[in-house]
Amino acid sequence: MAATVDGPKMNEQVDLTTIPVSPNGDVADANASNDIKTIFHDKEHFNVKHPLQNKWTLWYTKPPSGKGDNWNDLLKEIITFDSVEEFWGVQNNVTPVSKLAQKADYHLFKSGVRPEWEDVQNKHGGKWSYQFKSKDSINIDELWLHVMLAAIGETLEDEEDGEIMGVVVNVRKAFFRIGVWTRTTGKSVPGRGDGDVAGGKGRSPEKGKKVLMDIGQRFKNLLNLAPGELIEFSGHTDSAHSGSSRAKAKFTV
Template identity: 45%
Template sequence: MSDTENVPTEEPTEVMEDHEETERENGTTCLYTNDDEIRTVFSDPVNFNVKHPLFTSWTLWFDNPGKKANTASWSQNLKELITFDSVEEFWGVYNNVVKASELSAGSNYHLFKKGIKPMWEDPANEQGGKWVIQFPRNKTGDDINDLWLFTMLACIGESFDHADEVCGAVVSVRKIFYRISLWTRTSNKEICEPLGRQMKLTLNLNPNQQLEFQPHSDSIKSGSHSKERLVV
């Protein structure tokens, strides 16, 4: 799915008979040239033969219910777009989907680890919560695309100290604001607070910009809120 618009149009190098095939650990076959050269997407975007695997497979989801929906109708609107497990596949996806800034109001992208659905009821999410921050649309503009990209890269690169506790991330488009959320497996303060601080660094936020942690248990209880707010 990678964007090949600016890819050189040279004829691919002919594969010689004495090239050797070698199996990588993840089962991918690599072709070596006479000089034992491994071609990557960074050096040869047309003929690359090596992928850079991620630690975890990730799935991109999309929904646009158009109006406030109950759980049943919302889940029907939730669409599983694609699952990827390499750096190259991620960029192929990112370069070929509609940018967050171009989505209609009410739309959401959800990037979650494979096997985890982006809903409170999923077993991986039900004991957790989410770090949330909103950005005014009239001041943020296209910058939301970079903010969402930085969030996704931090997730798939597993750059958080408690990466195993991260389930996924969501970007939501509304009439007057954008919202980015980082979903976690747990609501434990000792784990979630460092994640929130790292998220703040990832987004390069000003000191006066705050992220608030919202346990999913509060959302399930129809708008109730924890007595102790966790904010960074």
């Protein structure tokens, strides 16, 4: 299982699910009250959590056995969280990417969205991805952490974009690959209600492409890639038709 205990446990003395969320997400001032302690004041006995803008679920894909495994049998939901403290509790208690078996994956997606092309919130979308060809030359654990933090911190896109669905890391024999899944491929999504600009509604093709290109550039900067290195964007529909997650790129940055 991916959720084995490994390394220091930030929540060893505190059950994170019992800690109340701070009203309005404000950082409490420990000097103002002896009853309020954030993790920044006491990492073992804090009693206030800092809420995230969205609720997130961590998923794990275990390696196939080679006996005709069903995807749903391989995909496992690990935990759902909605605070900074819970994220670190999870991060410090799951197996690092560098220690996962070949053909394993982690997926961190907004709660209610399954990390599948067919999910109703993904089916009109696509993903930015980059494949690190040399596994020995990168710190995949650090990169994956930075990508997760950017996702839950809502810094991969502007607030009104509403594009980011989740992030994924793939472990393969010869490479690591990290991806960012988006709600659209730069086009308006059918069936969105009036006034729902996020996720493509009311966008021109030019605006839709710009939103995705901006996300791609932020993702590339996060991975600290050289200017000559390209990350690729492909649509899930194209991937499904080609039978591969490596469909022909629509855009590159």
